[in-house]
Amino acid sequence: MAGTLFWIDAVQVFIAAEDHPPPHVHAFHTGEGWVARFRFSFLSDVSGLYRFRRRGRKPTDGTLNRVAEAIMENLAACRESWWNTHGSRHEINLANRRVEVRPIEGGDRFLAKVALNPSKAAALIVSAAYDPGNGKVALTLDDGRVLVLTAGRHIEEAKEW
Template sequence: MSRVFISEATGAVVYVFTDDHCPPHVHARHRGNDWIARIGFSYLGDAITLLSIAPLKNIPQQRVLNHLLGEIEARLTDCRKAWWEIRQTTCLTNQWVRVLNGGIVELLPGREVGARQIAKTDYDPGNEVVRLILRDGTTREVRLRS
């Protein structure tokens, strides 16, 4: 387990488990109020997603969750870095994408006409760059937080 940061607004500890699974996510655990939330993120964009909260009887108030999500969004670079250092994956291998004008890469739910499949990825946490190697032999770089 690797601690990423402690939420100043909620007191929850945000971390990544060493044996975690895809999709990329962090856990936020509040020991005093006995809840844990999983928040997902991507290496292709800045959106974050609340994946789960447990146990249901101890769900924090919406404003507490909003503060936590805001802090995770602000510290997304740290979350990605921690995930990468522990898991060494962006969880994008075999995913389908569409490369739009200007080099923008759009993640697709499945294979579509004109889609390309990701064969391999590499992530540079210092520069926040994801390098996609596509099955057709082409490569694309995605700069995050430019």
């Protein structure tokens, strides 16, 4: 494993070194033997349980909810650890997806949406990088534009959260 991010009682939350997209953390209960994976986004402030494996006792909904809340509270650390561990191999799992951009007031001055069913006007993401120092996501598009986005203020749709 790449390293423990934090503990919640007997639940260890970590990024696995030999892992794969989408960006996610593992939650392992040392006494009960179950492992849950929680996916998270670099664009939006969204996270959710997306895989579960039980070897022993089943976790309570309360325990899973506490883990999910802790991941949201530590989302910046989760993003940084994923990027530091997997950024050179997997980036942040946005390449070859399409992004729609519309102007808004304030913040980044536009809203970026990576949709499951993007419009025909959506641009192709060629590469995506993350700068944990300033919490920014840089998307390089096929039309040559580079969008620099504040992590957590945009939209990423996914089949599973």
